[in-house]
Amino acid sequence: SDTRKKLLELFSEAKGDFISGQKISELLGCSRTAVWKHIEELRKEGFELEAVRRLGYRIISTPDKVTANEIRLGLKTTILGQVIHYEEEVASTQKIAHQLAQEGAKEGTLVVAELQTAGRGRMDRTWFSPKGTGIWMSLILRPPIPPQKAPQLTLLAAVSIAQAIQEVTGLVPDIKWPNDILIHGKKCVGILTELQADPDRVHSVIIGMGINVNHNQFPEDLREVATSLAIEKGEKIKRARLIQEVLTKMETLYRQYLQHGFLPIKLLWEGYAISIGNEITARMLHGTIRGVARGITDEGVLMLEDANGVIHYIHSADISL
Ligand code: BTX
Incomplete structure (x- = not known):
């Protein structure tokens, strides 16, 4: 009133x-x-x-809300988050973002929700998205790139989120290729990148980001693997403030990416990466390879050297250390 x-x-x-x-x-x-x-x-x-x-x-x-107004107040970006769709409860912000992208939504359009009832991970996995504690959001980008370069944007998003977490909390996160952000070895962020594309051109990239912010605890099945920023930091964090910082960092990196390509992003990404140089196991749809992670290519593809010295180029997999 x-x-x-x-x-x-x-x-x-x-x-x-x-x-x-x-x-x-x-x-x-x-x-x-x-x-x-x-x-x-x-x-x-x-x-x-x-x-x-x-x-x-x-x-x-003031309450810790992620309404469009809370996010807009003090937001300094010019592309990302200029249009914000906020919902109390959704099945998945990805679904809504796909719909909006199809209808021609502007680049930078952001979908945010307090609660997801069917949050999605990769390969039909679920993403635990309880009410009011996390950041559940999807961002629409329209980069002029071919579809095979889209995974670079997952890495770009990961760096942006890692930088934002560091700025807001002082915690220094690690990135595990391709899409996990860990603190003290536990996952506190998941990123899901999806495309609307022709064979040679991307129409939109939808970057879904799930950040565990103020959770006190996790359900039994996630307790060993998941953490939140509040658990690691020992205090609550204003979610709207963190969203603003993610958008700010991402806008800077996205501009660099459009101007100079992936190389500058790759260098920043390597600064946060934990798996590189270590022996890891990559689980793919069609099998498992164990070897030493040698780095990522200029395209963002993981190079894994097996016991015979053969380099495997991994586009998508689950990595365990
Ligand atoms: P992923 O497939 O890499 O990770 C999913 C796995 O992570 C699950 O199988 C489970 O083991 C674990 N997990 C589930 N929920 C959590 C959680 N809250 N914290 C830590 N670990 C968890 C990662 O997929 C991509 C997730 C993207 C989520 C965002 S939220 C906004 C957008 N909307 C949507 O539906 N998905 C994205």
Whole structure:
């Protein structure tokens, strides 16, 4: 409502200082009882407010939301996130992004949800996406590249997210080729890149990003392999702030990519990569290869050297260390 909006503006102007109930009621033109009711409403929505006799009310923290407004407020990008579709609950943000891309959505369009009931991983796996704790989002890009180069964008997204996590939390993540971001050996980010393309040209790349942010714990089957930023950092993180940082980093890298190609991204990616130089196992649809990861090609393809010294070029696989 209008009163509510004014009340939030007052608190925002007060920058954490107290405002007396009397003053609020005058400025909003409503009774002290009505003021109190509005405060109660805000509390129910997750605002933390302190009330002290004679001093009045002050705001301690705003709720951790990922609505379009929260993301837009203070966002400094010019392409990514200029259009934001926010939903409380979806099956999968990927599905919606595909639909929007088909309908001609602008490059940089972002789909975000609080909860996914059917979050998707690669190869028909599921992605655990509970309400209000993570970042579940899909970004539409329209790079002028052939489809075989699209995996480079997974690596670009991984670097952007790693940089953003580092900037916001101070934690230094590792990247496991191609699409996992780990902290202390556990997965806290998954990336799913999907295409709408002709054989020679990409129409859109849909980058799905799942980031475990404020989870306190995970279900039994994920406990050993998954973690969240809050668990690793020991404190909660504002999700909207992290989304803004991801978009900012990604826009910078995406511009570099369009101008100079994959090489600058590759160098940054190698700085975060853990598997390179180590013995790993690559599980593919049609078998398993064990060997030493020698690096990635300029296209983003993994080079794996087996015991006979033969180099295998791996386009898609699950890697275990
Ligand atoms: P992936 O196939 O590499 O990883 C999926 C595997 O990771 C699962 O089989 C499970 O073992 C594990 N896993 C599932 N949920 C989680 C979780 N929350 N944290 C850590 N590990 C987990 C990775 O696929 C790609 C995931 C992309 C998710 C985003 S969310 C927004 C967008 N919408 C959508 O439906 N998917 C993407």
